[in-house]
Amino acid sequence: MAPKKPRCLPSLLLPLLTLLLPQADTRSFVVDRDHDRFLLDGVPFRYVSGSLHYFRVPRVLWADRLFKMRMSGLNTVQFYVPWNYHEPEPGVYNFHGSRDLIAFLNEAAIANLLVILRPGPYICAEWEMGGLPAWLLRKPKIHLRTSDPDFLAAVDSWFKVLLPKIYPWLYHNGGNIISIQVENEYGSYRACDFSYMRHLAGLFRALLGDKILLFTTDGPEGLKCGSLQGLYTTVDFGPGLLSKGEEWSWGTGPSSMMFIFHLCLLSAADNMTKIFARLRKYEPHGPLVNSEYYTGWLDYWGQNHSTRSIPSVTKGLEKMLKLGASVNMYMFHGGTNFGYWNGADEKGRFLPITTSYDYDAPISEAGDPTPKLFALRDVISKFQEIPLGPLPPPSPKMMLGPLTLHLDGDLLDFLNFLCPQGPIHSILPMTFEAVKQDHGFMLYRTFLSYTVSKPTRFWVPNNRVHDRAYVMVDGVFHGVLERNMKHKLFVMGQVGAKLDVLLESMGRLSFGSNSSDFKGLLEPPVLGQTVLTEWLMFPLKVDKLVKWWFPLQLLKKSRPQNPSGPTFYSTTFPILGSSGDTFLYLPGWTKGQVWINGFNLGRYWTKRGPQQTLYVPRPLLYPRGALNKITLLELENAPPQPQIQFLDRPILNSTLHRTYIYSLTADVQSTPEPMELSGH
Numbered sequence: 255m256a257p258k259k260p261r262c263l264p265s266l267l268l269p270l271l272t273l274l275l276p277q278a279d280t281r282s283f284v285v286d287r288d289h290d291r292f293l294l295d296g297v298p299f300r301y302v303s304g305s306l307h308y309f310r311v312p313r314v315l316w317a318d319r320l321f322k323m324r325m326s327g328l329n330t331v332q333f334y335v336p337w338n339y340h341e342p343e344p345g346v347y348n349f350h351g352s353r354d355l356i357a358f359l360n361e362a363a364i365a366n367l368l369v370i371l372r373p374g375p376y377i378c379a380e381w382e383m384g385g386l387p388a389w390l391l392r393k394p395k396i397h398l399r400t401s402d403p404d405f406l407a408a409v410d411s412w413f414k415v416l417l418p419k420i421y422p423w424l425y426h427n428g429g430n431i432i433s434i435q436v437e438n439e440y441g442s443y444r445a446c447d448f449s450y451m452r453h454l455a456g457l458f459r460a461l462l463g464d465k466i467l468l469f470t471t472d473g474p475e476g477l478k479c480g481s482l483q484g485l486y487t488t489v490d491f492g493p494g495l496l497s498k499g500e501e502w503s504w505g506t507g508p509s510s511m512m513f514i515f516h517l518c519l520l521s522a523a524d525n526m527t528k529i530f531a532r533l534r535k536y537e538p539h540g541p542l543v544n545s546e547y548y549t550g551w552l553d554y555w556g557q558n559h560s561t562r563s564i565p566s567v568t569k570g571l572e573k574m575l576k577l578g579a580s581v582n583m584y585m586f587h588g589g590t591n592f593g594y595w596n597g598a599d600e601k602g603r604f605l606p607i608t609t610s611y612d613y614d615a616p617i618s619e620a621g622d623p624t625p626k627l628f629a630l631r632d633v634i635s636k637f638q639e640i641p642l643g644p645l646p647p648p649s650p651k652m653m654l655g656p657l658t659l660h661l662d663g664d665l666l667d668f669l670n671f672l673c674p675q676g677p678i679h680s681i682l683p684m685t686f687e688a689v690k691q692d693h694g695f696m697l698y699r700t701f702l703s704y705t706v707s708k709p710t711r712f713w714v715p716n717n718r719v720h721d722r723a724y725v726m727v728d729g730v731f732h733g734v735l736e737r738n739m740k741h742k743l744f745v746m747g748q749v750g751a752k753l754d755v756l757l758e759s760m761g762r763l764s765f766g767s768n769s770s771d772f773k774g775l776l777e778p779p780v781l782g783q784t785v786l787t788e789w790l791m792f793p794l795k796v797d798k799l800v801k802w803w804f805p806l807q808l809l810k811k812s813r814p815q816n817p818s819g820p821t822f823y824s825t826t827f828p829i830l831g832s833s834g835d836t837f838l839y840l841p842g843w844t845k846g847q848v849w850i851n852g853f854n855l856g857r858y859w860t861k862r863g864p865q866q867t868l869y870v871p872r873p874l875l876y877p878r879g880a881l882n883k884i885t886l887l888e889l890e891n892a893p894p895q896p897q898i899q900f901l902d903r904p905i906l907n908s909t910l911h912r913t914y915i916y917s918l919t920a921d922v923q924s925t926p927e928p929m930e931l932s933g934h
């Protein structure tokens with residue numbers, strides 16, 4: 255079944271064009287090893303590609319973003335397929351709405367873009383668990399990304415659903431997919447399990463046939479374990495050609511050997527030659543390919559905003575195009591980690607990725623062309639035709655507010671709504687995975703078996719809080735424990751008092767994890783010297799509660815003096831003037847989650863930064879006076895005046911002047927001195 259022709263072609267043209275267009279049986283995309291190039295339908299071809307992740311952009315905006323990419327001079331779009339986005343439970347699949355992969359392929363075809371598809375199964379991408387579904391961890395001893403039979407059984411079952419769906423979209427079948435990546439930077443993973451990679455390659459061949467070009471991507475230091483006979487080898491690296499005055503901020507800078515290796519490799523003059531020479535050891539013939547040329551970089555909560563300068567990015571691109579290389583720019587449009595979808599890294603400590611995936615990319619998070627886009631377009635125009643005509647202007651932006659939110663109630667007020675099936679009892683606390691809670695929040699409850707008459711330390715051995723714990727005694731907020739961070743928390747209470755610990759998953763490690771990233775209280779907490787046992791676990795369905803917002807209205811309470819701890823706030827508001835994209839700003843709030851009209855906009859962490867605003871796409875808002883509903887779950891402390899604003903521009907690069915980040919050692923014995931960082 256060939257995909258339906260792009261909608262935009264008038265039907266009378268179809269028969270004529272079909273005569274002109276190469277028929278499916280003559281369509282081909284191959285490597286010409288004799289001339290170190292690709293051939294598209296027998297003609298020399300070089301792709302200039304950009305990464306855009308459909309899972310980070312609302313479906314209604316896909317066409318806009320893809321059109322801008324085409325107008326930038328790209329001929330190809332590259333994107334991952336996150337397994338966990340499409341198989342929320344084993345055997346349950348979702349390819350609807352913003353998960354409609356086929357619709358996205360069709361939009362790419364309409365934009366006249368070829369496709370490089372990267373279905374994983376692991377994708378990294380700063381995405382929750384690197385795209386692997388959390389339910390895999392319900393088998394706690396599973397070895398992810400290896401030939402572990404449990405892992406391969408789940409992979410096989412997923413790909414037997416996914417790959418037949420994309421088969422008609424392969425280029426030689428009449429579609430626009432010219433190549434498919436197997437795994438992702440496998441050479442950077444400790445396992446180095448060749449039978450796993452061979453299994454994947456065999457599965458892809460069995461389900462996709464032998465015509466489609468299959469390839470691998472690795473950093474220069476990962477080619478040994480990442481490449482495989484029969485898969486075309488490609489490499490990834492960023493501008494990295496640091497020169498004097500080159501502003502390239504990685505925040506406090508990564509510590510992992512991999513990045514230092516990258517820097518060493520790229521710090522001298524002609525390192526691109528060295529990298530490609532290294533690639534030639536694995537791929538002596540065929541076109542040079544950089545599958546991820548970084549146009550910017552990712553952000554972590556609590557680190558400075560990352561940027562990469564235009565000259566460094568354009569210089570590297572021009573050099574590669576001069577070499578005849580095919581290049582994919584990662585990211586060309588970053589988008590947003592809505593909901594709980596952000597991933598995390600571990601560089602000495604756990605570092606969750608921010609909600610914004612702006613990536614300092616050529617197309618901004620709000621879909622606006624940036625100066626970097628025009629500079630890259632100029633470079634591309636030196637090497638190939640680019641579409642005539644202007645780029646669309648930045649979208650209209652809207653300002654609104656300040657709006658005052660009213661207090662709906664403590665999270666504990668809604669426990670029956672949030673956990674209608676009631677708690678699970680266990681002597682020792684259970685993980686999120688053990689109770690089949692994949693994302694978000696779980697409440698752990700126990701009762702004081704004796705009166706604690708003086709402030710007594712409450713802590714979790716080995717810092718096994720994954721990832722943040724908000725501690726209440728009889729509903730009174732006592733403070734936070736955080737993964738890999740050392741700070742002390744003291745509680746008191748009468749015998750029988752409720753000791754509640756709300757656990758928040760901040761997103762599972764998407765890279766560099768040498769072990770599975772389970773969430774929850776991974777060890778029983780200790781009060782003084784007493785190990786606390788007998789726990790009730792309440793998996794919380796917060797999104798369901800917010801979607802059916804009436805309970806929040808029914809329980810609207812008068813605002814206590816200074817409510818603190820996990821608390822719901824909300825308000826409704828009309829848009830009377832012209833609507834537009836906007837950026838939610840939460841001055842004075844601490845940390846929490848936001849929903850607009852039931853859509854989970856993502857996490858905010860104003861107190862920690864660097865992101866201070868959340869992108870609100872215009873299509874999320876009801877225009878012309880209809881009431882919009884915004885709901886906040888503030889996890890720590892709201893400002894005295896619970897107000898929010900909508901700005902007409904993002905703030906992604908400022909941490910408050912008083913940002914406390916406790917020292918990083920995990921030693922919980924010593925008394926920490928909070929280290930005050932002067933922010934921007």
Ligand SMILES: CCCCNC(=S)N1C[C@H](O)[C@@H](O)[C@@H](O)[C@H]1CO
Nearest residue numbers: 377378379380438439546552599765
């Ligand atoms: C700190 C980044 C961890 C390693 N990830 C790297 S190098 N990257 C390569 C990886 O393939 C891609 O998915 C992205 O994750 C990208 C960074 O944006």
